Amino acid sequence: MASITSSRGPIARWRAEHASYIYDLRRGVRRFTRNRLSVVGLGMVLTLIVIAITAPLWIPYPDDVYGSVHMDARLNPPTPTHLFGTDDAGRDVFSRTIMATQISLEVGIIILVVAISIGVTLGAIAGYFGGWTDEVIMRLTDIMLTFPGIFLALAITAALGRGITNAMLALSITWWPGYCRLVEAQVLKMREEDFVLGARAIGAGNARIIVRHLLPNLLTAIIVKASMDFGFAVLGLASLGFIGVGVQPPQPDWGAMISTGRHFIPASWWYSTFPGLFMFFTVLGFNLLGDGLRDLLDPNAIVRQ
Amino acid sequence: MSDNLLELYELTKVFHGTNRVHVRAVDGVSLDIVEGESFGLLGESGSGKSTLARLIPRLIEPTSGEIRFNQVDLRTLSNRQMGAVRKEIQIVFQNPFSSLNPRMTVRQLIAEPLIVHQRISGPALDDRVRRMLGLVGLGSEQLNRFPHEFSGGQRQRIGIARALILEPRLLILDEPTSALDVSVQAQVLNLLLDLQKKLGLTYLLISHDLSVIRYMCDRIALMYLGKIVEQGNASQIFKSAQHPYTQALLQDVPSPDPDQHMLERVILVSDSGFNHWSGRGCRYAPRCSAAKIEACSVTEPPLIEVVEGQSAACHLRRPLRPG
Amino acid sequence: MSTGAAAYNHREPLVEIRDLHMEMVTFDGVAKVLNGINLTLFPGDRLGLVGETGCGKSVTAMSIPNLVSQPPARYTRGEVRFRGENVLRKGHSELRELRAKHIGVVFQDPMTGLNPVFTIKQQMSDAILSREDALSAMVPFRGWLPSGRQRRRKAEATALALLRRVGVPEPERRIHAYPHEFSGGMRQRVLIAMAIAGRPDLLIADEPTTALDVSVQAQILRLITELVREINLTVLLITHNISVVAQLCNRVAVMYAGNVVESGTMRQIVQSPKHPYTRGLLQAIPTEETLRGGLSGVPGAVPNLLAPPSGCRFNPRCPYAQEKCRTVLPPTYELEPEHGVACVLYEGARQVAQEGTGKQAVNPSES
Numbered sequence: 001m002a003s004i005t006s007s008r009g010p011i012a013r014w015r016a017e018h019a020s021y022i023y024d025l026r027r028g029v030r031r032f033t034r035n036r037l038s039v040v041g042l043g044m045v046l047t048l049i050v051i052a053i054t055a056p057l058w059i060p061y062p063d064d065v066y067g068s069v070h071m072d073a074r075l076n077p078p079t080p081t082h083l084f085g086t087d088d089a090g091r092d093v094f095s096r097t098i099m100a101t102q103i104s105l106e107v108g109i110i111i112l113v114v115a116i117s118i119g120v121t122l123g124a125i126a127g128y129f130g131g132w133t134d135e136v137i138m139r140l141t142d143i144m145l146t147f148p149g150i151f152l153a154l155a156i157t158a159a160l161g162r163g164i165t166n167a168m169l170a171l172s173i174t175w176w177p178g179y180c181r182l183v184e185a186q187v188l189k190m191r192e193e194d195f196v197l198g199a200r201a202i203g204a205g206n207a208r209i210i211v212r213h214l215l216p217n218l219l220t221a222i223i224v225k226a227s228m229d230f231g232f233a234v235l236g237l238a239s240l241g242f243i244g245v246g247v248q249p250p251q252p253d254w255g256a257m258i259s260t261g262r263h264f265i266p267a268s269w270w271y272s273t274f275p276g277l278f279m280f281f282t283v284l285g286f287n288l289l290g291d292g293l294r295d296l297l298d299p300n301a302i303v304r305q
Numbered sequence: 306m307s308d309n310l311l312e313l314y315e316l317t318k319v320f321h322g323t324n325r326v327h328v329r330a331v332d333g334v335s336l337d338i339v340e341g342e343s344f345g346l347l348g349e350s351g352s353g354k355s356t357l358a359r360l361i362p363r364l365i366e367p368t369s370g371e372i373r374f375n376q377v378d379l380r381t382l383s384n385r386q387m388g389a390v391r392k393e394i395q396i397v398f399q400n401p402f403s404s405l406n407p408r409m410t411v412r413q414l415i416a417e418p419l420i421v422h423q424r425i426s427g428p429a430l431d432d433r434v435r436r437m438l439g440l441v442g443l444g445s446e447q448l449n450r451f452p453h454e455f456s457g458g459q460r461q462r463i464g465i466a467r468a469l470i471l472e473p474r475l476l477i478l479d480e481p482t483s484a485l486d487v488s489v490q491a492q493v494l495n496l497l498l499d500l501q502k503k504l505g506l507t508y509l510l511i512s513h514d515l516s517v518i519r520y521m522c523d524r525i526a527l528m529y530l531g532k533i534v535e536q537g538n539a540s541q542i543f544k545s546a547q548h549p550y551t552q553a554l555l556q557d558v559p560s561p562d563p564d565q566h567m568l569e570r571v572i573l574v575s576d577s578g579f580n581h582w583s584g585r586g587c588r589y590a591p592r593c594s595a596a597k598i599e600a601c602s603v604t605e606p607p608l609i610e611v612v613e614g615q616s617a618a619c620h621l622r623r624p625l626r627p628g
Numbered sequence: 629m630s631t632g633a634a635a636y637n638h639r640e641p642l643v644e645i646r647d648l649h650m651e652m653v654t655f656d657g658v659a660k661v662l663n664g665i666n667l668t669l670f671p672g673d674r675l676g677l678v679g680e681t682g683c684g685k686s687v688t689a690m691s692i693p694n695l696v697s698q699p700p701a702r703y704t705r706g707e708v709r710f711r712g713e714n715v716l717r718k719g720h721s722e723l724r725e726l727r728a729k730h731i732g733v734v735f736q737d738p739m740t741g742l743n744p745v746f747t748i749k750q751q752m753s754d755a756i757l758s759r760e761d762a763l764s765a766m767v768p769f770r771g772w773l774p775s776g777r778q779r780r781r782k783a784e785a786t787a788l789a790l791l792r793r794v795g796v797p798e799p800e801r802r803i804h805a806y807p808h809e810f811s812g813g814m815r816q817r818v819l820i821a822m823a824i825a826g827r828p829d830l831l832i833a834d835e836p837t838t839a840l841d842v843s844v845q846a847q848i849l850r851l852i853t854e855l856v857r858e859i860n861l862t863v864l865l866i867t868h869n870i871s872v873v874a875q876l877c878n879r880v881a882v883m884y885a886g887n888v889v890e891s892g893t894m895r896q897i898v899q900s901p902k903h904p905y906t907r908g909l910l911q912a913i914p915t916e917e918t919l920r921g922g923l924s925g926v927p928g929a930v931p932n933l934l935a936p937p938s939g940c941r942f943n944p945r946c947p948y949a950q951e952k953c954r955t956v957l958p959p960t961y962e963l964e965p966e967h968g969v970a971c972v973l974y975e976g977a978r979q980v981a982q983e984g985t986g987k988q989a990v991n992p993s994e995s
Contacts, residue, residue: 459929486681487680487868487870488680488926489925489929491911491912491925492927495921513841516913516915519916554842557842559845559874560871560874561870561874563895
């Protein structure tokens with residue numbers, strides 16, 4: 001690939017030198033945008049992020065989020081002033097649903113960050129060193145994976161008590177085995193590749209090999225998995241909320257709202273429906289995005305001869 | 306004797322498989338490499354040559370034997386001491402597609418050995434990387450590119466640059482050109498010759514390709530199923546090979562000369578199931594077309610000098626110096 | 629089973645590729661893979677198609693049984709005639725018949741060419757049965773019917789005979805084995821056996837010996853030579869190794885970046901190459917006489933087919949390149965009977981085809 005280094009300013013030079021990054025980026029964007037569903041997913045996710053970040057600025061009834069109760073305005077159907085109606089304590093469902101978005105996304109990020117940190121570290125160690133280390137770690141992972149996700153999270157919160165922190169902890173513990181297994185399998189395979197041998201031949205130590213050589217090659221797999229998992233992590237949190245062991249009142253939570261709203265169906269349908277829709281929207285959006293990213297970042301497509 | 310850069314003595318590597326199957330991939334290999342020479346190791350698949358390449362810098366641990374580099378037995382060194390020796394012995398791998406980390410740029414790949422060993426950074430590091438790049442014939446505009454943007458020959462040059470940046474004394478080349486087109490192979494081989502002169506390198510060149518070994522090497526050894534069967538001066542061996550395997554090999558190599566009607570010569574036994582050694586006698590005996598004697602199926606023939614400057618491991622050859 | 633050789637006139641070409649242009653659609657753009665290929669094979673020929681990475685030799689050969697997936701490939705011009713008929717226009721069932729009975733293909737990698745979970749017996753019987761009756765052999769469970777069982781038994785007997793013919797020792801025992809129990813050379817023999825099971829007219833062998841050791845390679849080449857004589861096989865051998873060609877083939881076509889740059893008898897090409905690329909290629913092979921340091925390769929690298937050089941695609945690397953080389957693709961000139969070169973250096977000679985093999989004189993005004 002010929003590159004013409006311009007004698008113009010530093011920007012042009014930087015562009016020429018990093019031509020490959022730029023080229024790959026552009027190709028990546030082009031490939032991604034071919035798939036309409038992925039673009040839709042991206043749009044959905046971006047919308048959610050924007051909502052989550054800016055929520056406090058524009059929700060119509062900020063007080064309703066945290067506690068004020070208006071018993072005279074209970075269970076009003078959607079009106080122009082209360083877009084999603086009011087709940088059984090007279091609070092604006094719209095504001096609470098939007099605020100719950102912020103909380104859900106925040107918690108989701110924390111859950112995944114913790115889960116990935118634990119899972120990737122353990123998986124890399126297991127895969128790289130093999131032998132007993134691998135056996136022990138993977139058996140532990142297997143045990144954790146035999147529990148259906150939600151039950152494990154339940155059990156942990158039951159043991160630790162209710163509350164958002166414990167819910168986060170429980171969900172992180174539920175999610176890390178997936179990453180551990182993914183990383184362990186990949187590391188096991190990559191360990192035998194020539195470029196790892198080459199790194200050892202020049203004298204690189206184990207730490208350097210794992211961090212500098214193996215992990216960057218795992219990045220795409222992890223990103224893809226994380227983007228698909230995110231929706232389900234949020235769903236997990238909502239499930240705990242539904243049962244009442246997650247986010248505690250008066251903090252808004254989709255799961256809790258759906259749960260309480262159950263009692264008022266079908267008369268006051270708006271109470272459960274709108275949070276439910278938001279949850280659906282979230283899970284779907286991240287799923288679509290994850291699919292699109294996977295097609296984009298698939299290693300088979302990246303390394304072309 | 307004291308200018309031997311590398312001395313291998315009875316080097317052995319046994320792999321343990323399932324069902325108590327042991328593969329003696331390298332079995333009692335002894336050879337010496339003199340500083341400054343190009344030593345060729347010729348062998349086909351299953352001969353153990355690649356394993357040997359990885360044993361020498363202890364990328365794989367030997368089962369037994371000695372590896373004396375610069376008079377020091379590498380097996381006695383600790384991990385840290387071995388790290389220092391690794392600077393002196395470098396290896397270039399066969400497959401230019403898989404031997405470079407696809408996520409590292411050329412600059413990172415070539416700089417890494419320096420970062421690991423010498424804690425240089427900044428402009429000094431950059432300078433050395435650029436100089437190395439120039440030595441192998443690539444320009445500095447390639448520094449921020451990724452391996453997949455290069456052709457096979459260029460990738461191999463990057464691999465060579467990466468191996469040479471620490472200024473090693475011994476360079477092990479494991480099938481460096483086997484994955485390359487023949488016109489590119491010529492470029493890379495010439496580059497290697499050029500670098501050897503410029504940097505005073507010693508080469509251990511491993512290949513299954515006889516014409517490459519013939520072009521590059523002064524002394525050679527032939528491996529078969531883990532053992533050296535013939536060793537000595539290259540041109541001598543090519544002219545008059547002493548071991549039946551070498552003779553068969555030389556006969557089977559196709560040449561671009563159509564007048565050598567090789568296919569019409571007698572073809573030896575078929576090749577089924579020849580990758581295992583029964584444990585007794587000469588390993589080549591099952592395929593050997595020479596008139597065998599009893600010893601061939603009973604004891605392993607030792608590697609002995611049969612002609613001045615040439616050794617072979619065959620019961621049918623008489624030693625040059627008896628006793 | 630058909631015996632192809634007797635069915636038509638031996639003077640007629642078995643395969644005729646005329647001005648074949650092919651593109652491949654990739655993420656990065658459209659690669660112009662074949663740039664006007666002209667190639668002819670006569671019955672009994674052993675043609676070596678020689679070239680390096682990216683020259684298009686594999687796709688050219690695979691165009692004959694129309695095995696190139698379209699998309700992403702796209703033939704934009706030209707035709708591929710097998711026994712007089714244009715293969716590119718044939719329908720599915722005609723093609724299946726063609727591949728079953730007239731053309732046998734041996735692929736490069738004996739490791740992946742065989743399905744690891746079936747025995748050799750199963751795979752060979754399948755191959756033989758499907759050659760006999762391309763359509764109905766694939767109907768499931770047919771093998772359980774009495775007529776099916778009988779056909780299976782016949783196929784197994786044929787398989788045994790074939791294995792014996794290709795030199796697999798103890799075929800009665802080994803036929804029940806799985807592919808991984810065979811060595812590379814043996815696997816290649818099995819693949820050859822499956823390819824010739826239907827007594828095809830043409831055998832296409834794509835780098836059949838590249839993955840094998842030298843001694844095994846010699847045996848496989850010799851096997852192919854014998855088969856050529858015995859069953860009147862025509863062979864198209866794809867390889868990057870000219871030495872292999874020198875031992876097996878009677879004719880050679882050299883390809884570079886989508887064009888046939890030179891073609892002729894094997895001696896003509898190997899002993900008096902005329903095209904600068906062919907010369908460079910031959911000089912890049914170290915022989916007994918090559919002195920240390922005396923090897924000359926071909927400088928530069930193969931072009932990117934997404935944006936190939938204009939005119940003669942070899943011009944950036946050619947030591948004799950002139951201005952016109954950069955603008956116009958040179959036609960093929962016939963230097964002596966059968967020896968064609970596509971290079972302006974030989975302008976004086978008779979122009980044979982827009983890049984031809986020297987066998988047919990095509991009116992240059994045709995397009």
